[in-house]
Amino acid sequence: MNDQDEYREEEQSSVKQDRRKGEGGRSGNLALGIILVGLVAVFIFSAITGLFVFLHANKDKFLRPAATTEVTAPAQTDKVTEKSLPSERETEETDPGFILPDITPTDPQNGKTVLTIPQIVEKTKPAVVAIYTDVVVSDQFGELSQNIVSGSGFIISPDGYVVTNAHVIENARSIHVNLEDGRAFETKLVGSDSYADIAVLKIDSKDLPFVELGDSSQLLIGELAIAIGNPTGRLSGTVTSGIISALDRELSQTPIALIQTDAALNPGNSGGALLNTYGEVIGINQLK
Template identity: 50%
Template sequence: MSFVSKNSLVAMMLVLAVMLLQPSLSYAKTNEYGLPDFTELVEQNNKVVVNISTIHKKSAKSGQQQIPEQFRGMPEELFRHFFGVPPEMFQQQQEPGEDKQQVSSLGSGFIISADGYILTNNHVIEDADEIIVRMRDRKELKAELIGTDPRTDVALIKINATGLPYAKIGTSKTLKVGQWVLAIGEPFGLDYTVTHGIISALGRSLPEDTYVPFIQTDVPINPGNSGGPLFNLDGQVVGINSQIYSKSGGSMGLSFSIPIDIAMNVADQLKANGKVVRGFLGVQIQEVTSDLSESFGLSKPMGALVGEVYDNTPAKEYGIEAGDVILEFDGKLIEKSSDLPPIVGMTPINKKVSVKLIRQGKEKILTVKLTSLDKSKDLAMSSGDGQLNSNQLGATLEDLDKEWLKSNGLPYGVRVLDVVSGPAEQAGMRSGDVIVTIDFKPIKSVREFNQLLKSLPKKRSLPVRVIRNGRSVFLPLVLD
């Protein structure tokens, strides 16, 4: 027979008490196969998800077809998907010329406060005359548009209600590739559909969406899921489902969500001011490739390469130059060029921030104070009297007259007329490029270019700045 001392018994009881008091780390339990069971997570959160419909007031067209009687009441997007009918068939029968209302079940949203604030996508409610929110209990309420932000595709609306269940807001900063996530939404108008998957990639940059580092998942997302929440296993919203990549219009395992930290930053500004103000730097940037990394003295491809600095901008005022590689901004690491725009955008205006960069192989730290971004600006983006046929370069060049340079906003440069096999072709030069600098040295004429070639090191990658279609681009040139 074994005995337990009084002290040991007390210690065991304390451990047990702590274990009982610990909150559950996840709603999702596991089944007998070790896979997550999402039932509790869904039960806890389905009431915070809403369906969003919009009303567009239009004039009826004579001779319009109408949806057959037996199919009325079927979700519009589902009917159109299966039968391929045009949206006009969903408009109510009316006399030609009369005002009419076209109702579309467009997407999803989720409640973020007990007093009725709701987050969704801008494209869900864009140009709507009225917005209708349908709750889990089928109750329908008109919503007020608080504000939208097309740059991030976020919209904030509000219904007149109190004591509502609302979503727990998490953070997207701690997400990891491979992590389980779950979506609740209204695909094709089918209420409260639950799908799940894993995070496939983070910080995904999509065309025309430079301000959003998207969360890529393989969660099945379809039309109607837009604006709905993406949950982690703790039942916290970590993203807003926004876009899919699809050739058919349906899910192909490539879904993209707006990080909740960005969405909530936008929501807070819309709630306070009705608009979003972003920090503005004033540079055009490009990716640092493996070839360019050697040219700029980097051990590996990293950072955002400044291709051009615009006049009358913070970047110009505080000393950022074309050819700089920005490695850190406001203490945040810039691993790739697409990391910079959203970080700049979320930085408060007039804030002084530290910018760590590499300039001609040497590290520098600058202090920059940001201004606000206008709609016309981007945060951080992406004939002559002589010719030379350079066999060493593999390109034919020509001088440019002062008038042409002035009209194109260039202080100097030589134009590439033709590219043949050789270092220029390997670097990616094209006919029409204007070479401005090589190895950070200005090129003012074909003669200067020819002289400079003789002194440049061979078998080493050198940065060449060219102007291509009005944009500044750096290329890696290796001379034989």
């Protein structure tokens, strides 16, 4: 009995030892598997990270369209000379604030200088006058009253001859002109033609500013036109600009062919100067 008991105890102890050995082997295998999985994960992460870094560093190369080689025949080019290149002065003097009327004038005539609008105004405005007349009129009951009629005119000679419309000074008892510089004169009527609607006055003075007369037969439709006058009788020296809209307009009220312009004209502009791009008078403004 004792021998059997001892044999059983030895057999049980050997079984326990074998179980412990088996459990120890499985634990070692598990640890080794975890290590291998971790190494694989680190390798994959490193590869992905490296790929992203490579793509980011070379993104311009991948996004840029592929260059293509195009075979063409040799082009015929003109030889560039110094004359064909814009000079530095031409580039510097380009006017960034140019306006359309500045490019509408005709080519210079007989060596005349094409002027800008401010230059035209500076040259001619001192010779454009405001005209005021005293007129006696009767109403429907026969009662007389004195009114003041306003208009415009321009001096054509340094000794004081003034041109205006005949209807501006019609039935006037007295005629006064005011110059741009503030001087005022009472004038005399030299003569008038109501059919042509033109009149000439005389200022008793010398060395007055005056305008030059141009040639209206040289006008072109679309050319620059400047009007200076005394609209409403209270705005002397007003300047408006436009173009020549039409030529040789015929109206039954006058035997003279008329110039049509889109420059703004108002009551009081009658008798004022219509100027071309050289600062010359090429017409008398008429609004009645």
